[in-house]
Amino acid sequence: MHPSPLPGSEPGAESRPGWRVGADIGGTFTDVIALGPDGEVVPAKVLSTPPDYGTGVVTATTGVLEAAGAEPSGVAAMLHGTTVATNAILEMNGARTAVVTTRGFRDVLELGRLRRPVLYDLSWVKPVPLARRRHRYELAQRITSQGHLDPAVDEDEVRALAERLAGEGIEAVAVCLLNSHLRPDEERRVAEVLRTRLPAVYVTASVDISPQPQEFERTSTATVNAYVGPAVHGYLTRLESGLRTEGIDAPLLVMQSSGGLLDAGSVTRRPVQIIESGPAAGVTAVQKLAGLLELPAVVAFDMGGTTAKASLIEHGEPFVSADYEVGGGMNVARGLGSGAGYPVRTPSIDIAEVGSGGGSVISVDAAGALHVGPDSAGSRPGPACYGGGGELPTLTDANVTLGYLSPETLAGGHVAIHPELAAKALAPVAERLGRDVPDTARGAYEVAVSSMTTAVKAVTSERGRDPREATMVAFGGAGPLYAAALARELGISTVVVPVHPGLFSSLGLLVADTERNEVAPYRTELAGIPALAEEFATLTARVTAELGPAALVERMLDLRYRGQRFELRVRLDDGELTEQLLAAARARFHAEHERTYGRAGGDDLVELVNLRVRGVLPGGVSLQDVLRLPGDPAGAPGSRVCRFAATVSTPVLRRADLGAEPVAGPLIVEDMDATTLVPPGASARRDRFHNIVIHWSAA
Known part of the structure; x- marks a missing residue:
């Protein structure tokens, strides 16, 4: 199987006028929110429909269009956040996957790295590789560490292997040759032969997913991509078919783990990029809100039906990790929790997650x-x-x-x-x-509050940040119920609950940008500034070829100190590449290393690991355009008995009942999609963007 672009998924097509529909799947609810050409905002929240989650998306989408009086043909873009890829891993029901590698490296996935998520738990066992040993095959070829072929691939051997794979009932193949990042065409040649011989099999070349050194991480990333590939391709194909049956022929774009949208055709080729699709959409919305409110540091707190998640946004940018792990109960990007899952090397917003949700x-x-x-x-x-x-x-x-x-x-x-x-x-x-x-x-x-502090600390204090210096933005169906108590536990004085908090991830889809990422490993031939500039130009050309000349391009460097295993990503200033620009990037690296790890070294210790380019095509919708006061939920203001440290009668308000003057808690604010709890000792008001602002008194 060599996935081709799905109908209507061509990049840039989402910019045409009409209705934009954002649909986010959660473990309990499927959230859909539609934005009309005249600024109308129509939300819907329905129970999710496992195992065919797409049915809920189609049902909710047609429902909001009917409620808005809009025709299906008037939809200009379908924007989607999905958990289909991560569910395939967490539930271990992905494709029957094979790995093709260099002779002698069959057990790379088995060996992995010497890391344990729980140091003293003697009962812990490593996760079972997604490709079993009997489905890992070796080729008599080798790419040396200098990039020489010794020997080259024998295509007759690959064709014979294809027949063997067909007999084994293999559904997906990951091709991961040793040192293939130095000779990518050699690996692509193997993949192409397998695609030709096995047209119904999903084939991945590791250099097309993660063209970087360190064969274990590259092999793991390609294996995860192959493992989830058929499930993602099948899901998106069925979803497109269901939407078209209802008369919706708009392009389908999917949220990436990095926080940008990607056309569905590209997603089917690199589904590993959407492992954290749903959570990333919510962080993207918080990022836009932080910019609107001019907040320098924000903790995004998202609590749904299954999990609670936290992410940190500083100066308008979330932390984006170059690698993380999936499986093992949850997805992690921090060293202390690593070793429990399958390493993935694709950009992902750093989101800490714990298993506490409404369900x-x-x-x-x-x-x-x-x-x-x-x-x-x-x-x-x-x-x-x-x-x-x-x-x-x-x-x-x-x-x-x-x-x-x-x-x-x-x-x-x-x-x-x-x-x-x-x-x-x-x-x-x-x-x-x-x-x-x-x-x-x-x-x-x-x-539950106590367990959720772990997630917030993982993205703040474990990164050298003080959570007390941040504002918390709470969303998700259950987030506003727990945010005030969680904030007090962490010493955070202010909590912001935006409009449509239970559908905020769907709202994030509406305002997200289309994004492409390219990476190239640093090689000895790139030692000079002219060679580095040429490599950046090549990566930039790939991004702009996909997004068009209007794309905004950002250059980045992965840097580390000599002898380190992990690197930090820093921005490279715009303009002609000079030694001054590189010196400024090194200075940023030293500062970030000092803040994160408590120490910094000298310039002579700095190593360049990877060159990165990110292209962003603005979506054309401002968050301010959709921050309108929602219609009142059913029922008038009243009160009910609530249990805190004591049992008290608690006023129940609607969001519109709050004004600019703070109202002392305890009180409850009910929206259509979520309930906000303001405990005793806190107060709440509504700001000019209709956010509920909860503030704890100094006492």
Whole structure:
């Protein structure tokens, strides 16, 4: 299988006038938000539809268009955040994958690196390679460390291997030859022979995904790409077909892990780029909001139905990691948590994740300790209070019991709530703890807050940043319920809850830019400035060929100190490449290294590892265009009894009821798509962009 661009997915087509629809799939809900040509904003939130998540996307999209009175033919762009790639890995249901490599390197995936996520857990075992050993094949060829062929590939051997692969029922192949980054055409030749002989098989060449040294990381990245490739291609093909059946023939663009959109055709060739597709869309929206509010440091906090995630944005830019790991229970980009999953070398926003969401199951271990997650009830059967057959207690059940959530409906009235089922599900846990049900529910809330501090600290204090110097922006279906308590635990004084918080990732899709990334490893022939400038020009040409001449281009360098294993990425100023520009980049590297690790070295220790170019084509939609006050949810303001440290009657307001003057908590603000909790000791107001601004008093 050599995926070709899907119909209507050509780059730049998204700029035509009409409706833009952003659709984001979560573990519990599928969120869709549509932006009309005259600025109309129409949201929708429906339960996700596993295993065919595309059905929920099509249903919700047609629903918002009908609600807006818009014709399907009027959609100009479909913008999508999806978890199909990461789900294939987490659920271990990807393609039957083979690896083709150089003789003697069959076990690279097995050997990996000597890293453990838990140092003293003797029961921990390494993850099983995505390509089993019997499906890893060797070729009698070799590319030396100097780039010489000793010997070259024998195409007859590759053709014979193709017949063997066909007999094994292989669905995807990753070609990863030793030192192929020095002779990429040699690896591409092997891949092309396999594609010709195996037209129904998904074939990946590692140099087309991660053309960098270090064969383990490159092999792992290509293997992950091959493993998820058929699933992603099949999903996007079915989604396109479903949309066209409904009369929507707009180009389909997918959010990348790096925070930019990519046309669906390119995604099918490099699906490894969308592992963190959904979470990246939310961070992109927060990035735009931080710029609008002129906030120098922002913690983006996203809590949905399955997980809670955190990311740091400084001076308008999120941290983008060059490599991270997928699988092993969650995706990580930090060294202390590495070793549990499969390394991936593609740009990704650094997002820390913990298994605490609205659907996370509450349990008690053998020692009598209360736990929240990582297991989740998902959308089916869902939390017990949904009445969908779920019997296990979840955080959502706890929130209903505590009075934080409406006892009648959620998601704009689309999900009915049954408080008696929530209490029934929590009763066995309460009995084991020897407490009453409300006290157990409050304990689960506090345990969840405690676990979520781990994610925030991973992107702040572990990077040498003080979380107390940042503002928290909370979104996701459950984020505004927990943000104020989480902020107080971390010493953060201000929390911002934007409009459409439960659909903020979908909103991020509407305002995201189209993005392309290119990378080249540093080689000895690039030692001089003219050679470096020529390589940057080549990478820039590739980016602008895809995005067009209007693309904004940024150059970057991956630098490290001699002897280090990891590098830091720094920006290279615009203009003609000179020694002064390189010196400025080295100075940025020293400063970032000092801030992150507490020390810095001299210029003579700095090594250049990779050259990078990022091209951005602005999407043409400003976040300010969509920050309109949403319509009021059903129901008038009132009050209900809530459990905090004490049980108190708590006012329930709508977002429009808040004004510029702060209102003291406790209080609850209900939107169609999320509920914001303002605890005692905090206050809330609404700013000019209709954000709810929660502030903790000094006391």
